[in-house]
Amino acid sequence: MVKAGIYGASGYTGQELLRILLRHPDVEVAAVTSRRFKGLPVSDVYPCFEGLTEKKFMDSSPDEVASVCDVIFSALPHGVAMDFVPQLLKSGKKVIDLSADFRLRELSVYEKCYRSHSSPQLLEEAVYGIPELYREKIKSAQLIANPGCYPTSIILGLAPLLKSGLADTSSIIADSKSGVSGAGREPKIGSLFCEVDEGFKAYGVLVHRHTPEIEQELSFLAGTGMKITFVPHLLPVNRGILSTIYAGMKKDTSASELLDIYNDFYKNEAFVKVLKSGFYPNISSVKGTNNCQIGIAADPDMKRIVIVSAIDNLVKGAAGQAVQNMNLMLGLEEGAGLKNIALFP
Amino acid sequence: MVKAGIYGASGYTGQELLRILLRHPDVEVAAVTSRRFKGLPVSDVYPCFEGLTEKKFMDSSPDEVASVCDVIFSALPHGVAMDFVPQLLKSGKKVIDLSADFRLRELSVYEKCYRSHSSPQLLEEAVYGIPELYREKIKSAQLIANPGCYPTSIILGLAPLLKSGLADTSSIIADSKSGVSGAGREPKIGSLFCEVDEGFKAYGVLVHRHTPEIEQELSFLAGTGMKITFVPHLLPVNRGILSTIYAGMKKDTSASELLDIYNDFYKNEAFVKVLKSGFYPNISSVKGTNNCQIGIAADPDMKRIVIVSAIDNLVKGAAGQAVQNMNLMLGLEEGAGLKNIALFP
């Protein structure tokens, strides 16, 4: 059995990792840490674990955690992870970091969006953890920069199109909508039930910090530097991201040609489902799963393509993709622990 | 006191009209009809009216209703209204029709999207009821084609921009999100609580019937025939439409120039609020009101403009705008009966 640890486990992503790992056939959870809740049973902080685990949150040092684990997930916030990840790596153990700290190749871009970086030497080493694009590099990585939730939904939605060369790369717009768990469990007015329920709004319009991460990866796919227009919105649901992506056509292309391209691109992927013509995803169909569903439309008159992509922000957008990465890094079956079907309704 | 009737009053729009008209200072509700619920007190069908009105649904003929009313709102479905509106008009009374039956100038466009039309002679006479654009024509109209909810949100969001000539008219994308009340009160699986709650999806992608209505009005504003890419989505909320609209710039334009243009265009409008720079609307801020809130961003690098527009689909998108039209037609104060503040939270 693989021994796994979760460093900074008391947020929504941390407990999601725990939920997946406790039911993973090849993993034993060796440590879960939280400074705020140290000493408390996980089930006191998240009552859904009542009777299902005896684990308690510990306030252990990176060294202590690394010493008892084969792989460590860091679910610390941006700007904090950069200080702990080097210590976790020191021991030679594999690390999957769910913060933004190691996702950007360019130090200057990171420092402009976030803050000064204490471990820039790791930026080059870290592998951006989208298995559908970087599977081989992930297998041999020691440090994974696990992608952001918005980026995952947009990159998976656009990868086949950008690779095909059929899109006008200056024309891309991503109109994304996310559930509230993306904002984390910190108590703030904007995340209160009464502020979100029965509401819907755009936020971070044209200035969201995920934009450079998205642009970096889309540029790799397109083989040329490119920028996008990205507008995120806040949905009154717990989980899920749906991105509606608009692209101009370079030349006349039909929906069925696009479906062929997408089906071919993802034909060996267990977690990406391309829907048949006329069908579009609903976030309720991927809730709680590591699946991404994609629907495609084309308007030859307007020379425009519409791609709709849905994931669960906490699973394929965070903890699930992290476990998929772990499986690859450790030579386990890629889908192990990630086969549940979305709970509906 | 003006005597008003509501023909086909048992749907969500019909009861919303009743809610507004019962508290309108210059109106007395003379008749509310429903074939399905005839004889029942309104408060049995909508318990929020309990103790607040003694009105019952009647199954009266158009003639009977017209004979006791100065103005009649038709809240019948598309394809049904066309048969009743001519009878209501015959009496010389003013009619505000909330269906799509008289909104399209071109008979062929209507018949392609909906069905064959039984009263095409009225298409030319009907005035499209957006007061912010057609106030003078509305004042003297006998028949108002009350706009659709998606079209209202998009047309109000784009009118100043298209009039300014600063937008590339071939570039417009409207990514709209609507609450469930837009689907009406007919029992169907897709509108069930369990199908919608915790979900979010696109539907009618590139094929929604509101598209020609939107394109007709945008073309008038732009002074040239134009098409758009329109993708509606279903939000798990009762009320509200938020449209995120993307437009290419013809030349470099800043957000502050755009704000000036919008503020100037709407400076005398009581129901359209242009938000200051960096602020974007939330549908919870307009819920239950006739207000439209608009936020604007610009990205000179990408030469792209983002406009976010929010209304309540049942009020500014239907019943409230209908009452605003009635006020104009009858020489009442334009805002009478429409001054409530959004209930929050």
Add this chain to the structure above:
Amino acid sequence: MVKAGIYGASGYTGQELLRILLRHPDVEVAAVTSRRFKGLPVSDVYPCFEGLTEKKFMDSSPDEVASVCDVIFSALPHGVAMDFVPQLLKSGKKVIDLSADFRLRELSVYEKCYRSHSSPQLLEEAVYGIPELYREKIKSAQLIANPGCYPTSIILGLAPLLKSGLADTSSIIADSKSGVSGAGREPKIGSLFCEVDEGFKAYGVLVHRHTPEIEQELSFLAGTGMKITFVPHLLPVNRGILSTIYAGMKKDTSASELLDIYNDFYKNEAFVKVLKSGFYPNISSVKGTNNCQIGIAADPDMKRIVIVSAIDNLVKGAAGQAVQNMNLMLGLEEGAGLKNIALFP
């Protein structure tokens, strides 16, 4: 025009008072205070007020507010109001306090549930502000202790029954369910969207601080000291309280006898609606209104009565009832400013 002030206006109850008072036909809002948001336009803190008021939050002293107002609403928290209310009263102005600080007749009971009291001399003077029970005293009061939301729903639900002497006063159980706005706008984990949405729980089981307030008023009604079993629950909705109340019968009583008693008791009350046999209220029917709806069932075999009572916690349970009290205190029409119909859906 009456000049009204709201002291501590930035919480949900404070902004609800503002919403009502801005549309009250006989009132001008002279001051709204908030220490936290001083200097900010109300519409920056609550965007639903955008374009509808120019008011800003001020950080004024009680004296300053009292000097420009005829009546002051205090929406300060429990334990804070007790320090400010005496200063507001000093000026001779009328004060309506929405905290718990002046609701309990017995100082010792207050101090056991809350904290030591800095102004116990006012406990006797304060009038408990349920107009349906204490209308005449309210008219001449200088200080109103505005009732709690749970107490209002339970007291209105039980008043006719207790007055009738038909209930076993040792048998009363109130199973109450409240929307989240009852918890206020303070950011805390338990009020986050993700903690509440799709959930439902009991809390404060048998130990909620509203219990003594409820028991005090029920004892007055019953003419004898009595206790109840009170269990509150948290509903995933913004607004509304529904209390399902169980009482043992002293002797055989039918639902229709009970309906007669309730209809008679409330026959002159504009804001209490007793539903006909077989009908029970839904909180969505009273949302945003000052109305209370009551449904009644009886089971003679089990000798048990069931009463279901619904209010909006922020209106009849707080701000609306406060305005009703103000209307009475100032000789205005009791229902002025409180006649809207619940927004549905």
Add this chain to the structure above:
Amino acid sequence: MVKAGIYGASGYTGQELLRILLRHPDVEVAAVTSRRFKGLPVSDVYPCFEGLTEKKFMDSSPDEVASVCDVIFSALPHGVAMDFVPQLLKSGKKVIDLSADFRLRELSVYEKCYRSHSSPQLLEEAVYGIPELYREKIKSAQLIANPGCYPTSIILGLAPLLKSGLADTSSIIADSKSGVSGAGREPKIGSLFCEVDEGFKAYGVLVHRHTPEIEQELSFLAGTGMKITFVPHLLPVNRGILSTIYAGMKKDTSASELLDIYNDFYKNEAFVKVLKSGFYPNISSVKGTNNCQIGIAADPDMKRIVIVSAIDNLVKGAAGQAVQNMNLMLGLEEGAGLKNIALFP
């Protein structure tokens, strides 16, 4: 591998069975039937199954289904199941019926609540499928009457108390709250999103059809005929039932004595979790699982006990308990396929 069939699989309970069985380690799904959707892939009707199963709904006869299955789940409606279950049994295969048709021991009680019964001879044979109470009989049963959702929550909540003899059996009140999936997938106005969202109501007050089923089982537990007061309510959530149960004490009993009794009663049960003193369940903690969480309070002054019990109505209240019964009937591990942790948030 056990071959299982689902007869009448297109409702919410049917698809929940399919979700569980497709991931059950010892089961192969051999047939899923639906008259309405015959020929359609399950994933067209429930898109959460997209890419996860190739199953199609068939319109097969009971004989055809029985011939390819070892065990058949009937998820047909009340009144329909009674006609099909005898045909399914004929083949000698085991049947688990999720309707109410075989739950009541007394034919006359069934016929009063539902309709005339076409297969009364099976009432005696059928075993009421609560494993925590009837495990041994279930192991050897050929026909299981799978319990209702409300009854499961109330029976599990009361079993230890009634067995202990400490409760006044004439005093029991169950105030239950259910999510909307309990109403099924039939399109009806009362289940529409807009009718339920932001609302909460009691329904079926004192007349709900689950009452006799509850009373039958409680009487067995108490060893004496007993009746209860049962009031169900509709919660604006997809899943979950929380029952708040009130009982009078026969003699002074503390919460800790009760906790001991409950912990002892359920000490070997994997799916019932008794919470520690002062903790009460939230339906979000059991959502999507076969778990029941129970919290207990006592008020010696009022001589009253409060028990709060939470389950997922579609799992422990239907499909999950059915699979638990199947596991017992077929000698599989009782918890096989039922070990997931509640998705939160």
